[in-house]
Amino acid sequence: MSDAPQALTTAAELEGAAAAVSAGGRAPLDVVDVRTGQFGAPGSGDTSGYGGLVTTVVLPGPTARPYGRWFDEAVDILAEVLEESGTPFDDAVTSVVVDRGELTLNVAREHILAVCRALRDDQDLRFELSLGVSGAHYPHDTGRELHAVYHLVSVTHSHRLRLEVAVADSDAHIPSTVAVYPTHDWHERETWDFFGIEFDGHPALARIEMPDDWPGHPQRKDYPLGGIPVEYKGATVPPADQRRSYR
């Protein structure tokens, strides 16, 4: 097997692919992965003849209006409330994604508190219940590697939406939203613990699941799963992350 197809995934290639999908001045797409070959099986030769195939995997991109259901109205009200409080909507909400019937607002980190406050307090939005913050690590999403995802519920209007804040790995700081949603206390601690996102202004951003002196953040993609080979009936089963796998 020639090793040329495998050598395609250099840093320059990845950036090139990311730039290619964000061409045209639109909001950048969230690149999840750039893959080569047909089956994505690492470590063994791709004998399919499609070894040079490069696939860029991106999350669903921004949606154009109309968003459908109650989404348009809610986004309009949020824009109005934000403008009233002196925050330009386009600065605060970088893009709106509607996928699989769920509304996601991509929020700039410096405005996350204002957006949360508007969503919680305005009587036509009233997202009074938060289901917490979770994280996701996209190592190929250059400059936006770490995502914090907020899940909000409006009991009053029976609505649900998701806020997503993306930050660079090198500057993983997001203002804490504990002041708006006190329930985020432990959730932000968990996201810090697992992803290393620092929530500035959190009352006590300590590790919560891992021991206090644990090095590293285990849910990041560059953190290995770990494990040892297990012998069973004469055969040796490698740990889960070293088995042959398909993407």
Add this chain to the structure above:
Amino acid sequence: MTSSTPGAPRSTGHIVDEDATGIPSFEAAGGDWSEIAEEAARLGEERIVVNMGPQHPSTHGVLRLMLEIDGETVTEARAGVGYLHTGIEKNMEFRTWTQGVTFCTRMDYVAPIFSETAYCLAVEKLLGITDDVPERATVIRVLMMELNRIASHLIALATGGNELGATTIMTTGFTAREEVLKIFELITGLRMNHAYIRPGGVAQDIPPGALDTIRDALVTVRHYMRQLEDLMLGNPILQGRMKGVGYLNLSGCMALGMTGPVLRCAGLPYDVRKAEPYCGYETYDFEIPVADTCDAWGRMVVRIEEIYQAMHLVEQTLDRLQASGPGPVMVADKKIAWPAQLAIGSDGMGNSLDHIREIMGTSMEALIHHFKLVTEGFRVPTGQVFQSVEAPRGELGVHLVSDGGTKPYRAHFRDPSFNNLQAVSVMCEGGLLADVVVAVASLDPVLGGVDR
């Protein structure tokens, strides 16, 4: 070095093993405790810090409570979690979508069916096959969830009573739960860690005669429930211990993101089954019990009521299963449906002989499909979803991200136990030390779900 050296640390450092140089070592005790002790010594006050857990019998597992007490009054309460963290979410990123069920069923081990269902609903939403799941599979899911709700609430009542010294409540509750576990064993083959709900449907149809067995079991559970009510509802000791204890009003609940019986005993009838119906809950007849006492007593009464509502729902599912008769319990799409047809053989549950005969003897394509689906799994289109179900402890949310591959890119479970434990401080501070046990029991945390 003498101990009077200024600035020298007073605590003992790590024990350094010469052979282990370069290998990181961890002190699992954590930093909180020594900080509290140091602060207490510095202030020189007569205050007592009680470390309760992680092995305390009344903490429902490995929950650690750090309580600062003044006489019998708790002045500060902190909860420490993480002792049962097993990295289930991380592990799920290295297994196929179907294998994920076997991991998430081990999170909240008292209510495993709910984690399974929430995860499978999320996978189905990602795949866009929510409407293709056969009706029979959905009804079986509701049946299993409501049976599990009964079992879980019985544990909450039983252990809650036991922690107050009422052993009979414990034995009665566990005996009644046993009836539900027998049904689970009959249907899934296991008492826990079922992995019964699968993306696309359920692993297997319910066995013949199961409907009658469940109807009989419900009669027994009702009988035990009446005993429990007699023991609990009029009991002056229980009332004295539980009324007004663990108080958390509606605004406190909303701020802390409390859901489930804790929120409903504060008067808000919020239930995901009504607010954001899934699995066809909008077609069933049931009520959401509420209380307005905001205390441990109210939560207990709400749980008892919910057991009756769950039994009512189980009866409706039994009627539907009876009426609809046998049918498919897995999506028709052979690219998603797990190919196996399970059956019980002499060596336990495995592939049915008919299925093995087909793939080994007559159809090479079926064999290839079986092999590819089991080893490689199916691919799920890129995107992310959030799916909630009403678990016995509150709203269980699953945040799933797919990168278009055969494994979850990220799976996060918003477990109600994890969130609800944040209320321990608010519920306990200013109260008596003995009431901490009642307040924690009224939250009914399961540490497997908290730590995942």
